[in-house]
Amino acid sequence: MLTLFKTAPLLDEQEQQWLIDTFVWAVEHFDSDYFLKHSQIVLPDQQFFPDSVSSIEDMASKVYQRVLDYAGMTHWPIQLVAPNQLQPQVFPQFAFSQQLRGVNSQLSIAPSHTIKVSFNPNQINQPQDLVASFAGTLASIMIHHVAVLPPGGKAFLAQAADALACFMGFGVMMSNTVYQFKGGCGSCYNPYANRQAALTEPQTLFMHALVCHFKGDKQSKKFLKPHLKSQFTKAQKQIKALLTNSANPLLLALEQQHVK
Template sequence: MLALFKSAPLVDEQEQQWLIDTFLWAVEHFDSEYFLKHTQIILPNGQFFPDRVSSVSEMAEKVFSRVVDYAGMQAWPINLVAPSGLTPQVFPHFEFQDNLRGSEASLIVPANHPVNISFNPNQINQPQDLVASFAGTLATILIHHVGVLPPGGKEYLPQASDALACYLGFGVMMSNTVYQFKGGCGCGYNPYANRQAALTEPQTLFMHALVTHFKGDNQSKKFLKPHLRSQYKKAQKQIKALVSDSANPLLLALDEQAVG
Protein backbone atom coordinates (compact mmCIF):
# COMPACT_ATOMS: atom_id res chain seq x y z
CA MET A 1 0.00 0.00 0.00
CA LEU A 2 2.77 2.45 0.89
CA ALA A 3 4.36 1.80 -2.50
CA LEU A 4 1.48 3.74 -4.05
CA PHE A 5 2.88 6.93 -2.55
CA LYS A 6 6.50 6.41 -3.50
CA SER A 7 7.73 8.77 -6.20
CA ALA A 8 9.34 7.25 -9.25
CA PRO A 9 13.09 7.76 -9.65
CA LEU A 10 14.18 10.54 -11.99
CA VAL A 11 15.74 8.07 -14.44
CA ASP A 12 15.04 4.37 -14.79
CA GLU A 13 17.51 1.68 -13.75
CA GLN A 14 19.01 1.21 -17.22
CA GLU A 15 19.53 4.95 -17.76
CA GLN A 16 20.95 5.31 -14.27
CA GLN A 17 23.48 2.56 -14.87
CA TRP A 18 24.65 4.07 -18.15
CA LEU A 19 25.01 7.51 -16.57
CA ILE A 20 26.99 6.13 -13.64
CA ASP A 21 29.19 4.05 -15.94
CA THR A 22 29.77 7.12 -18.13
CA PHE A 23 30.65 9.26 -15.13
CA LEU A 24 33.19 6.64 -14.03
CA TRP A 25 34.51 6.47 -17.61
CA ALA A 26 35.02 10.24 -17.44
CA VAL A 27 36.78 9.96 -14.06
CA GLU A 28 39.07 7.24 -15.40
CA HIS A 29 40.07 8.88 -18.68
CA PHE A 30 39.71 12.66 -18.28
CA ASP A 31 41.94 13.65 -15.38
CA SER A 32 40.22 12.75 -12.13
CA GLU A 33 42.81 14.70 -10.12
CA TYR A 34 41.87 17.90 -11.91
CA PHE A 35 38.20 17.08 -11.41
CA LEU A 36 38.58 16.62 -7.66
CA LYS A 37 40.93 19.54 -7.04
CA HIS A 38 40.03 22.19 -9.56
CA THR A 39 36.73 21.63 -11.38
CA GLN A 40 34.16 24.26 -10.45
CA ILE A 41 30.42 24.17 -10.91
CA ILE A 42 30.07 26.97 -13.45
CA LEU A 43 27.09 29.25 -12.92
CA PRO A 44 25.39 31.62 -15.36
CA ASN A 45 26.21 34.79 -13.48
CA GLY A 46 28.59 37.73 -13.41
CA GLN A 47 31.03 35.95 -11.13
CA PHE A 48 31.89 33.45 -13.84
CA PHE A 49 31.17 35.63 -16.88
CA PRO A 50 31.99 39.23 -15.87
CA ASP A 51 33.10 40.49 -19.31
CA ARG A 52 31.55 43.50 -21.02
CA VAL A 53 31.39 43.18 -24.80
CA SER A 54 30.43 45.41 -27.70
CA SER A 55 30.07 43.00 -30.61
CA VAL A 56 28.93 39.51 -31.51
CA SER A 57 32.47 38.33 -32.23
CA GLU A 58 33.81 39.81 -28.99
CA MET A 59 31.10 38.08 -26.96
CA ALA A 60 31.84 34.74 -28.64
CA GLU A 61 35.57 35.17 -27.98
CA LYS A 62 35.13 36.14 -24.32
CA VAL A 63 32.71 33.31 -23.59
CA PHE A 64 34.90 30.81 -25.44
CA SER A 65 37.97 31.91 -23.47
CA ARG A 66 36.11 31.53 -20.17
CA VAL A 67 34.78 28.10 -21.07
CA VAL A 68 38.24 26.90 -22.13
CA ASP A 69 39.72 28.15 -18.85
CA TYR A 70 37.02 26.55 -16.69
CA ALA A 71 37.43 23.27 -18.58
CA GLY A 72 41.18 23.38 -17.82
CA MET A 73 42.06 23.24 -21.53
CA GLN A 74 44.23 26.35 -21.83
CA ALA A 75 47.14 24.32 -23.19
CA TRP A 76 45.07 22.73 -25.95
CA PRO A 77 45.64 23.96 -29.52
CA ILE A 78 42.06 25.11 -30.08
CA ASN A 79 41.12 28.26 -31.98
CA LEU A 80 37.79 30.02 -32.30
CA VAL A 81 37.04 31.15 -35.84
CA ALA A 82 34.11 33.00 -37.39
CA PRO A 83 31.37 30.77 -38.82
CA SER A 84 32.42 31.77 -42.33
CA GLY A 85 35.98 30.69 -41.59
CA LEU A 86 35.20 27.14 -40.49
CA THR A 87 36.26 24.56 -43.07
CA PRO A 88 36.52 20.74 -42.98
CA GLN A 89 39.61 19.67 -41.07
CA VAL A 90 41.53 16.61 -40.03
CA PHE A 91 41.91 16.23 -36.28
CA PRO A 92 45.62 16.83 -35.53
CA HIS A 93 47.86 14.51 -33.56
CA PHE A 94 49.25 15.86 -30.31
CA GLU A 95 50.27 14.46 -26.93
CA PHE A 96 50.42 15.74 -23.38
CA GLN A 97 52.88 15.00 -20.63
CA ASP A 98 51.14 13.60 -17.54
CA ASN A 99 48.12 15.90 -17.08
CA LEU A 100 45.45 16.47 -19.71
CA ARG A 101 44.05 19.59 -18.13
CA GLY A 102 45.05 22.53 -16.00
CA SER A 103 48.08 24.77 -15.60
CA GLU A 104 50.41 21.77 -15.38
CA ALA A 105 49.30 20.33 -18.72
CA SER A 106 52.00 20.67 -21.36
CA LEU A 107 52.18 19.52 -24.96
CA ILE A 108 55.06 17.21 -25.75
CA VAL A 109 53.92 16.66 -29.34
CA PRO A 110 52.53 19.98 -30.60
CA ALA A 111 49.79 19.85 -33.20
CA ASN A 112 50.84 20.59 -36.77
CA HIS A 113 47.71 22.73 -36.94
CA PRO A 114 45.15 23.83 -34.33
CA VAL A 115 41.64 22.51 -33.93
CA ASN A 116 39.30 25.19 -35.25
CA ILE A 117 35.84 25.53 -33.80
CA SER A 118 33.16 28.13 -34.38
CA PHE A 119 29.88 29.31 -32.86
CA ASN A 120 26.24 29.78 -33.73
CA PRO A 121 25.56 33.55 -34.08
CA ASN A 122 21.91 32.89 -33.18
CA GLN A 123 23.05 31.97 -29.66
CA ILE A 124 24.42 35.42 -28.85
CA ASN A 125 21.06 36.31 -27.29
CA GLN A 126 20.93 32.92 -25.53
CA PRO A 127 24.29 32.89 -23.72
CA GLN A 128 23.59 29.70 -21.75
CA ASP A 129 23.17 27.87 -25.06
CA LEU A 130 26.43 29.40 -26.26
CA VAL A 131 28.28 28.25 -23.12
CA ALA A 132 26.74 24.78 -23.28
CA SER A 133 27.54 24.43 -26.98
CA PHE A 134 31.18 25.37 -26.40
CA ALA A 135 31.36 22.95 -23.46
CA GLY A 136 29.92 20.14 -25.57
CA THR A 137 32.40 20.85 -28.35
CA LEU A 138 35.35 20.79 -25.93
CA ALA A 139 34.04 17.51 -24.50
CA THR A 140 33.89 16.05 -28.02
CA ILE A 141 37.48 17.15 -28.66
CA LEU A 142 38.59 15.53 -25.39
CA ILE A 143 36.91 12.25 -26.34
CA HIS A 144 38.41 12.33 -29.83
CA HIS A 145 41.90 12.96 -28.43
CA VAL A 146 41.78 10.26 -25.74
CA GLY A 147 40.28 7.78 -28.18
CA VAL A 148 38.41 5.65 -25.63
CA LEU A 149 34.79 4.99 -26.50
CA PRO A 150 32.15 5.56 -23.81
CA PRO A 151 29.92 2.83 -22.38
CA GLY A 152 27.71 1.58 -25.16
CA GLY A 153 30.25 2.35 -27.85
CA LYS A 154 30.34 4.69 -30.82
CA GLU A 155 26.60 5.21 -31.10
CA TYR A 156 26.59 6.83 -27.65
CA LEU A 157 29.22 9.47 -28.45
CA PRO A 158 26.73 12.39 -28.63
CA GLN A 159 25.25 11.45 -25.25
CA ALA A 160 28.74 10.96 -23.80
CA SER A 161 29.78 14.44 -24.98
CA ASP A 162 26.84 15.96 -23.10
CA ALA A 163 27.69 13.89 -20.02
CA LEU A 164 31.37 14.86 -20.19
CA ALA A 165 30.44 18.54 -20.48
CA CYS A 166 28.64 18.13 -17.15
CA TYR A 167 31.75 16.46 -15.72
CA LEU A 168 33.74 19.52 -16.83
CA GLY A 169 31.48 21.62 -14.59
CA PHE A 170 28.89 22.95 -17.01
CA GLY A 171 25.89 20.92 -15.82
CA VAL A 172 23.73 23.95 -14.96
CA MET A 173 23.88 25.36 -18.48
CA MET A 174 23.66 21.89 -20.03
CA SER A 175 20.48 21.21 -18.04
CA ASN A 176 18.95 24.62 -18.68
CA THR A 177 19.39 24.33 -22.45
CA VAL A 178 18.06 20.85 -23.18
CA TYR A 179 14.75 22.38 -24.14
CA GLN A 180 13.73 25.98 -24.76
CA PHE A 181 10.11 26.94 -24.17
CA LYS A 182 8.51 28.88 -27.01
CA GLY A 183 6.54 31.13 -24.68
CA GLY A 184 2.93 32.16 -24.95
CA CYS A 185 3.01 33.69 -28.42
CA GLY A 186 6.40 32.59 -29.67
CA CYS A 187 7.67 36.18 -29.57
CA GLY A 188 11.45 36.30 -29.48
CA TYR A 189 11.73 32.53 -29.78
CA ASN A 190 14.45 31.44 -32.17
CA PRO A 191 14.65 27.67 -32.69
CA TYR A 192 17.94 28.08 -34.56
CA ALA A 193 19.56 29.32 -31.35
CA ASN A 194 18.82 26.17 -29.39
CA ARG A 195 21.56 23.75 -28.46
CA GLN A 196 21.20 20.29 -29.96
CA ALA A 197 20.97 18.15 -26.82
CA ALA A 198 21.66 14.41 -26.88
CA LEU A 199 20.61 13.69 -23.29
CA THR A 200 17.11 14.33 -21.97
CA GLU A 201 16.46 16.84 -19.18
CA PRO A 202 16.24 14.10 -16.51
CA GLN A 203 19.40 12.42 -17.78
CA THR A 204 21.32 15.71 -17.87
CA LEU A 205 20.12 16.65 -14.39
CA PHE A 206 21.12 13.24 -13.07
CA MET A 207 24.63 13.62 -14.49
CA HIS A 208 24.86 17.16 -13.10
CA ALA A 209 23.72 15.86 -9.69
CA LEU A 210 26.38 13.13 -9.83
CA VAL A 211 29.04 15.77 -10.42
CA THR A 212 27.76 18.10 -7.70
CA HIS A 213 27.55 15.20 -5.23
CA PHE A 214 31.29 14.67 -5.51
CA LYS A 215 32.07 18.40 -5.63
CA GLY A 216 30.06 19.25 -2.53
CA ASP A 217 28.04 21.89 -4.37
CA ASN A 218 24.97 23.44 -2.77
CA GLN A 219 24.63 26.60 -4.89
CA SER A 220 23.68 25.42 -8.37
CA LYS A 221 20.05 24.49 -7.67
CA LYS A 222 18.89 28.12 -7.60
CA PHE A 223 20.43 28.71 -11.04
CA LEU A 224 18.44 25.93 -12.65
CA LYS A 225 15.19 26.78 -14.42
CA PRO A 226 12.33 26.61 -11.91
CA HIS A 227 10.72 23.52 -13.43
CA LEU A 228 14.04 21.63 -13.12
CA ARG A 229 14.66 22.19 -9.42
CA SER A 230 12.37 19.48 -8.07
CA GLN A 231 13.85 17.01 -10.57
CA TYR A 232 17.34 17.96 -9.48
CA LYS A 233 16.39 17.44 -5.82
CA LYS A 234 15.02 14.02 -6.72
CA ALA A 235 18.28 13.18 -8.52
CA GLN A 236 20.29 14.23 -5.46
CA LYS A 237 18.30 11.89 -3.21
CA GLN A 238 18.59 9.05 -5.73
CA ILE A 239 22.36 9.51 -5.99
CA LYS A 240 22.92 9.83 -2.24
CA ALA A 241 21.11 6.52 -1.68
CA LEU A 242 22.91 4.90 -4.58
CA VAL A 243 26.38 5.91 -3.38
CA SER A 244 25.70 4.91 0.23
CA ASP A 245 24.60 1.44 -0.94
CA SER A 246 27.27 1.01 -3.61
CA ALA A 247 30.03 -1.55 -3.49
CA ASN A 248 31.83 0.07 -6.44
CA PRO A 249 35.38 0.85 -5.20
CA LEU A 250 35.83 3.86 -7.51
CA LEU A 251 32.57 5.47 -6.39
CA LEU A 252 33.46 4.86 -2.75
CA ALA A 253 36.98 6.24 -3.22
CA LEU A 254 35.59 9.35 -4.90
CA ASP A 255 33.07 9.80 -2.12
CA GLU A 256 35.87 9.70 0.48
CA GLN A 257 37.80 12.38 -1.41
CA ALA A 258 34.77 14.54 -2.18
CA VAL A 259 34.52 18.03 -0.81
CA GLY A 260 32.17 17.94 2.16
Protein backbone atom coordinates (compact mmCIF):
# COMPACT_ATOMS: atom_id res chain seq x y z
CA MET A 1 0.00 0.00 0.00
CA LEU A 2 2.86 2.38 0.64
CA THR A 3 3.78 2.37 -3.03
CA LEU A 4 0.22 2.82 -4.30
CA PHE A 5 0.38 6.61 -4.38
CA LYS A 6 4.08 6.95 -5.07
CA THR A 7 4.76 9.41 -7.91
CA ALA A 8 6.38 7.79 -10.92
CA PRO A 9 9.45 9.56 -12.32
CA LEU A 10 9.02 11.51 -15.55
CA LEU A 11 11.58 9.32 -17.32
CA ASP A 12 13.05 5.92 -16.76
CA GLU A 13 16.70 5.64 -15.76
CA GLN A 14 17.97 4.86 -19.27
CA GLU A 15 16.21 7.85 -20.88
CA GLN A 16 17.37 10.14 -18.12
CA GLN A 17 20.98 8.99 -18.43
CA TRP A 18 21.02 9.52 -22.19
CA LEU A 19 19.74 13.07 -21.79
CA ILE A 20 22.29 13.82 -19.07
CA ASP A 21 25.07 12.38 -21.22
CA THR A 22 23.83 14.39 -24.21
CA PHE A 23 23.75 17.58 -22.14
CA VAL A 24 27.38 16.91 -21.11
CA TRP A 25 28.23 16.25 -24.78
CA ALA A 26 26.66 19.60 -25.72
CA VAL A 27 28.60 21.46 -23.02
CA GLU A 28 31.86 19.85 -24.09
CA HIS A 29 31.54 20.42 -27.85
CA PHE A 30 29.20 23.35 -28.52
CA ASP A 31 30.75 26.29 -26.69
CA SER A 32 30.12 26.04 -22.97
CA ASP A 33 31.37 29.60 -22.48
CA TYR A 34 28.64 30.96 -24.72
CA PHE A 35 26.08 28.75 -22.97
CA LEU A 36 27.05 29.99 -19.53
CA LYS A 37 27.49 33.69 -20.35
CA HIS A 38 25.19 34.47 -23.25
CA SER A 39 22.56 31.82 -23.93
CA GLN A 40 19.02 32.93 -23.16
CA ILE A 41 15.88 30.92 -22.57
CA VAL A 42 13.96 32.14 -25.62
CA LEU A 43 10.27 32.77 -25.00
CA PRO A 44 7.37 33.04 -27.46
CA ASP A 45 6.55 36.65 -26.69
CA GLN A 46 6.95 40.19 -28.00
CA GLN A 47 10.20 40.69 -26.13
CA PHE A 48 11.97 38.02 -28.15
CA PHE A 49 9.97 38.35 -31.37
CA PRO A 50 8.90 42.01 -31.64
CA ASP A 51 8.93 42.30 -35.44
CA SER A 52 5.89 43.19 -37.50
CA VAL A 53 5.61 41.29 -40.78
CA SER A 54 3.87 41.86 -44.09
CA SER A 55 4.15 38.51 -45.86
CA ILE A 56 4.96 34.84 -45.44
CA GLU A 57 8.49 35.43 -46.69
CA ASP A 58 8.93 38.45 -44.42
CA MET A 59 7.81 36.47 -41.37
CA ALA A 60 10.06 33.54 -42.20
CA SER A 61 13.04 35.87 -42.70
CA LYS A 62 12.54 37.83 -39.50
CA VAL A 63 11.90 34.76 -37.35
CA TYR A 64 14.93 33.08 -38.87
CA GLN A 65 17.17 36.08 -38.11
CA ARG A 66 15.97 36.14 -34.50
CA VAL A 67 16.58 32.42 -34.07
CA LEU A 68 20.01 32.72 -35.70
CA ASP A 69 20.90 35.57 -33.34
CA TYR A 70 19.70 33.83 -30.17
CA ALA A 71 21.60 30.71 -31.23
CA GLY A 72 24.77 32.81 -31.51
CA MET A 73 25.23 31.75 -35.15
CA THR A 74 25.00 35.01 -37.08
CA HIS A 75 28.56 34.54 -38.38
CA TRP A 76 27.88 31.05 -39.68
CA PRO A 77 27.72 30.67 -43.50
CA ILE A 78 23.99 29.88 -43.56
CA GLN A 79 21.49 31.39 -45.97
CA LEU A 80 17.71 31.25 -45.83
CA VAL A 81 16.08 30.59 -49.21
CA ALA A 82 12.54 30.09 -50.44
CA PRO A 83 11.29 26.47 -50.35
CA ASN A 84 11.40 26.20 -54.16
CA GLN A 85 15.05 27.28 -54.13
CA LEU A 86 16.26 24.55 -51.79
CA GLN A 87 18.29 21.94 -53.67
CA PRO A 88 20.48 19.01 -52.59
CA GLN A 89 23.80 20.41 -51.43
CA VAL A 90 27.25 19.42 -50.27
CA PHE A 91 28.18 20.59 -46.79
CA PRO A 92 31.08 23.09 -47.11
CA GLN A 93 34.31 23.03 -45.14
CA PHE A 94 34.94 26.01 -42.84
CA ALA A 95 36.49 26.84 -39.47
CA PHE A 96 36.32 29.49 -36.75
CA SER A 97 39.25 31.34 -35.24
CA GLN A 98 37.86 31.43 -31.71
CA GLN A 99 34.44 30.54 -30.41
CA LEU A 100 31.82 28.57 -32.29
CA ARG A 101 29.06 30.98 -31.32
CA GLY A 102 28.63 34.63 -30.49
CA VAL A 103 30.42 37.82 -31.54
CA ASN A 104 33.82 36.12 -31.43
CA SER A 105 32.85 33.35 -33.86
CA GLN A 106 34.77 34.77 -36.82
CA LEU A 107 35.49 32.50 -39.76
CA SER A 108 39.18 31.64 -40.14
CA ILE A 109 38.60 29.34 -43.12
CA ALA A 110 35.85 30.62 -45.39
CA PRO A 111 33.54 28.12 -47.07
CA SER A 112 33.29 27.76 -50.84
CA HIS A 113 29.53 28.27 -50.59
CA THR A 114 26.85 28.90 -48.00
CA ILE A 115 24.62 26.32 -46.37
CA LYS A 116 21.09 26.87 -47.62
CA VAL A 117 18.11 26.31 -45.33
CA SER A 118 14.44 26.93 -45.91
CA PHE A 119 11.10 26.92 -44.11
CA ASN A 120 7.70 25.26 -44.16
CA PRO A 121 5.09 27.80 -45.38
CA ASN A 122 2.42 25.82 -43.50
CA GLN A 123 4.04 26.89 -40.22
CA ILE A 124 3.35 30.60 -40.71
CA ASN A 125 0.19 30.25 -38.61
CA GLN A 126 2.07 28.13 -36.06
CA PRO A 127 5.06 30.37 -35.24
CA GLN A 128 6.31 28.19 -32.38
CA ASP A 129 6.67 25.31 -34.85
CA LEU A 130 8.53 27.66 -37.18
CA VAL A 131 10.93 28.72 -34.42
CA ALA A 132 11.47 25.13 -33.25
CA SER A 133 12.06 23.93 -36.82
CA PHE A 134 14.67 26.62 -37.43
CA ALA A 135 16.33 25.80 -34.09
CA GLY A 136 16.44 22.10 -34.93
CA THR A 137 17.93 22.83 -38.35
CA LEU A 138 20.65 25.04 -36.85
CA ALA A 139 21.40 22.37 -34.24
CA SER A 140 21.79 19.76 -36.99
CA ILE A 141 24.18 22.06 -38.86
CA MET A 142 26.27 22.55 -35.72
CA ILE A 143 26.48 18.81 -35.13
CA HIS A 144 27.51 18.20 -38.74
CA HIS A 145 30.20 20.89 -38.54
CA VAL A 146 31.67 19.79 -35.22
CA ALA A 147 31.53 16.16 -36.39
CA VAL A 148 31.38 14.58 -32.94
CA LEU A 149 28.68 11.94 -32.64
CA PRO A 150 26.29 12.17 -29.67
CA PRO A 151 25.89 9.47 -27.03
CA GLY A 152 24.52 6.40 -28.75
CA GLY A 153 26.16 7.27 -32.05
CA LYS A 154 24.74 8.00 -35.49
CA ALA A 155 21.37 6.40 -34.74
CA PHE A 156 20.65 9.18 -32.22
CA LEU A 157 21.50 12.19 -34.40
CA ALA A 158 17.88 13.35 -34.75
CA GLN A 159 17.27 13.10 -31.00
CA ALA A 160 20.56 14.87 -30.32
CA ALA A 161 19.56 17.74 -32.62
CA ASP A 162 16.35 18.25 -30.63
CA ALA A 163 18.32 18.12 -27.38
CA LEU A 164 20.93 20.57 -28.71
CA ALA A 165 18.17 22.98 -29.78
CA CYS A 166 17.01 22.96 -26.15
CA PHE A 167 20.61 23.53 -25.03
CA MET A 168 20.71 26.55 -27.34
CA GLY A 169 17.75 28.04 -25.45
CA PHE A 170 14.72 27.00 -27.49
CA GLY A 171 13.30 24.44 -25.06
CA VAL A 172 9.93 26.16 -24.60
CA MET A 173 9.10 26.04 -28.30
CA MET A 174 10.65 22.59 -28.69
CA SER A 175 8.46 21.28 -25.86
CA ASN A 176 5.29 23.03 -27.02
CA THR A 177 5.56 21.63 -30.54
CA VAL A 178 6.29 17.96 -29.92
CA TYR A 179 2.60 17.24 -30.32
CA GLN A 180 -0.19 19.41 -31.69
CA PHE A 181 -3.74 18.75 -30.57
CA LYS A 182 -6.28 18.55 -33.37
CA GLY A 183 -8.72 20.60 -31.31
CA GLY A 184 -12.45 20.81 -31.84
CA CYS A 185 -12.37 22.13 -35.39
CA GLY A 186 -10.95 19.70 -37.93
CA SER A 187 -10.60 22.40 -40.56
CA CYS A 188 -8.32 24.41 -38.24
CA TYR A 189 -5.83 21.56 -37.87
CA ASN A 190 -3.02 21.36 -40.41
CA PRO A 191 -0.80 18.28 -39.91
CA TYR A 192 1.63 19.62 -42.52
CA ALA A 193 2.44 22.54 -40.22
CA ASN A 194 3.72 20.34 -37.40
CA ARG A 195 7.43 19.88 -36.96
CA GLN A 196 8.84 16.37 -36.86
CA ALA A 197 9.95 15.84 -33.27
CA ALA A 198 12.56 13.19 -32.46
CA LEU A 199 12.25 13.43 -28.66
CA THR A 200 9.05 12.77 -26.73
CA GLU A 201 7.37 15.49 -24.68
CA PRO A 202 8.82 14.19 -21.37
CA GLN A 203 12.30 13.88 -22.88
CA THR A 204 12.17 17.39 -24.35
CA LEU A 205 10.85 18.84 -21.09
CA PHE A 206 13.61 17.11 -19.13
CA MET A 207 16.31 18.60 -21.36
CA HIS A 208 14.64 22.01 -21.18
CA ALA A 209 14.41 21.76 -17.38
CA LEU A 210 18.08 20.78 -17.20
CA VAL A 211 19.08 23.84 -19.24
CA CYS A 212 16.79 26.06 -17.14
CA HIS A 213 18.40 24.77 -13.96
CA PHE A 214 21.88 25.85 -14.98
CA LYS A 215 20.65 29.13 -16.48
CA GLY A 216 18.68 30.00 -13.34
CA ASP A 217 15.46 30.41 -15.33
CA LYS A 218 12.26 31.23 -13.42
CA GLN A 219 10.03 32.45 -16.25
CA SER A 220 9.72 29.80 -18.93
CA LYS A 221 7.27 27.49 -17.15
CA LYS A 222 4.36 29.89 -17.63
CA PHE A 223 4.91 29.78 -21.41
CA LEU A 224 4.54 26.01 -21.61
CA LYS A 225 1.26 24.47 -22.69
CA PRO A 226 -0.97 23.81 -19.65
CA HIS A 227 -0.62 20.02 -19.77
CA LEU A 228 3.19 20.30 -19.82
CA LYS A 229 3.63 22.38 -16.66
CA SER A 230 3.23 19.53 -14.20
CA GLN A 231 5.67 17.41 -16.22
CA PHE A 232 8.16 20.29 -16.17
CA THR A 233 7.84 20.53 -12.38
CA LYS A 234 8.41 16.79 -12.11
CA ALA A 235 11.50 17.11 -14.32
CA GLN A 236 12.85 19.89 -12.10
CA LYS A 237 12.50 17.70 -8.99
CA GLN A 238 14.11 14.75 -10.73
CA ILE A 239 17.03 16.92 -11.85
CA LYS A 240 17.62 18.36 -8.38
CA ALA A 241 17.73 14.87 -6.89
CA LEU A 242 20.04 13.67 -9.64
CA LEU A 243 22.49 16.56 -9.27
CA THR A 244 22.58 16.13 -5.50
CA ASN A 245 23.93 12.61 -5.99
CA SER A 246 25.96 13.15 -9.16
CA ALA A 247 29.69 12.49 -9.26
CA ASN A 248 30.13 13.87 -12.79
CA PRO A 249 32.90 16.51 -12.53
CA LEU A 250 31.49 18.67 -15.34
CA LEU A 251 28.01 18.74 -13.81
CA LEU A 252 29.50 19.50 -10.40
CA ALA A 253 31.52 22.38 -11.88
CA LEU A 254 28.42 23.78 -13.60
CA GLU A 255 26.44 23.41 -10.40
CA GLN A 256 29.03 25.41 -8.47
CA GLN A 257 28.83 28.22 -11.02
CA HIS A 258 25.04 28.05 -10.91
CA VAL A 259 25.04 28.41 -7.12
CA LYS A 260 27.29 31.48 -7.38
